[in-house]
Amino acid sequence: MCVTEEELRDLAALYRSREDGPLLMVGFNRRFSPLAVRLREELAGVGPLALTYRVNAGALPAAHWLAAPEEGGRIVGEACHFVDLATFLTRSVPVRVFAAAPAGAAEPVSMLVSFADGSVLALTYAVSGSRRLSKERLEVFGGGRAWVLEDWQRLTSFGPGRTRRLRRWAPARGHREELAAFLAAVRAGGPEPIPFAELAATTAATFAALESMRRGTPVEVPAT
Numbered sequence: 246m247c248v249t250e251e252e253l254r255d256l257a258a259l260y261r262s263r264e265d266g267p268l269l270m271v272g273f274n275r276r277f278s279p280l281a282v283r284l285r286e287e288l289a290g291v292g293p294l295a296l297t298y299r300v301n302a303g304a305l306p307a308a309h310w311l312a313a314p315e316e317g318g319r320i321v322g323e324a325c326h327f328v329d330l331a332t333f334l335t336r337s338v339p340v341r342v343f344a345a346a347p348a349g350a351a352e353p354v355s356m357l358v359s360f361a362d363g364s365v366l367a368l369t370y371a372v373s374g375s376r377r378l379s380k381e382r383l384e385v386f387g388g389g390r391a392w393v394l395e396d397w398q399r400l401t402s403f404g405p406g407r408t409r410r411l412r413r414w415a416p417a418r419g420h421r422e423e424l425a426a427f428l429a430a431v432r433a434g435g436p437e438p439i440p441f442a443e444l445a446a447t448t449a450a451t452f453a454a455l456e457s458m459r460r461g462t463p464v465e466v467p468a469t
Contacts, residue, residue, distance in 0.1 A: 246271045246325075246448045248317030253448055257469045260441055268437050270427045271444050275326055276333035277419030277426060280400045283411065284385070284392055285334050287402060291388035293363035294335055298327050299382045301374045320352050321451045324370045327381075328358060329439075329447045334385065337362035338446035343463040344454040353458045358450060445469040 247253050260267060275281055288294065302319065305312055316322045332338055337360040344353035358366040383394040391403040397416040402409045426438040446466060453464040 246444050248315065248321055250449075250452050253445065253452070253469060257441075257445055268430055268435055269441060269444070270430075270438060272423065273326055273329040273439060273444075273447070274419040274423040275330045275397075276439070277422035278397060278417050279419075279422065280394060280397060280411065280413065280417060281330060281333065281419065284394060284400060285336075287392065288334055288385065288387065291390065292335065293360075293365070294385055294387040296331050296334070296364065296366040296386075297384045298331070298366060298368045300324070300327060300368070300370045301376070301378045301380050302370055302372050303374065303376055303380075304372050317451075318352055318455075319372070320356075320370065320454050321448075324356070324368065324454075325447055325451050327368055327370070328366070328450050329443070330383075331358065331360070331364075331366040331368075332443050332447055335360050335362055335364040337364060338443060339366075339450035339453075339466050341463055341465055342450055342453040342457050344457040345461075346458055353454050356454050356457075357463075358454075 247256055260269060302323070305319075310316060311319060311322050328339060339358045340361050341359040343357045344355065346352060346354045354370055354372070356366075356368040356370070358368060360366070379396040381396055385392040385394075389405055393399075393401045393403075395401075397418050398413050400411040423438070430436065430438055446469070449466050449469055453466045457464040
């Protein structure tokens with residue numbers, strides 16, 4: 246949504262100053278994936294949740310656009326997607342972040358994100374792994390059940406009595422559904438597909454992760 250805390254404060258002030266209900270959209274596409282929607286449905290009434298998200302992001306060329314300072318870096322510019330998905334699944338917002346990195350790393354690799362409902366996300370955003378490993382794997386635990394979402398193609402649900410599997414032939418990260426939701430909101434005049442409070446909290450959590458790495462201590466996610 247933005248790449249500095251000052252930008253976030255300014256945007257929040259502008260958003261709340263408008264009486265006509267501005268329609269703001271940010272491209273957090275994964276929450277719109279059919280597999281994410283199905284997982285959220287199965288998680289209804291279950292919680293607090295324990296989520297483990299491993300992202301095998303890989304290294305980038307030095308000239309890659311995501312490495313440019315104006316893009317905010319890979320935590321602010323890309324890891325925000327994974328915090329947003331956890332926000333979507335928990336139906337809650339991040340309130341505290343503790344982040345760390347191996348010696349010499351410029352940005353956090355491991356983040357522990359606490360949510361207002363008591364859920365916890367352990368996010369590993371690795372940039373030094375092998376590309377032969379799958380890129381994304383999410384595990385969710387709660388209510389005596391477990392779910393595994395593998396690379397946006399397979400969702401496995403482990404229950405007390407049976408195991409269910411959903412599979413898609415190609416990765417479904419929600420881009421098409423995200424655009425459809427935005428166009429529908431434009432035509433109808435709202436509401437916005439992602440609540441502003443969730444957009445702001447996710448963005449603030451990425452700033453808190455960078456601050457936590459610098460301090461070496463947990464950082465509260467400020468209200469915006």
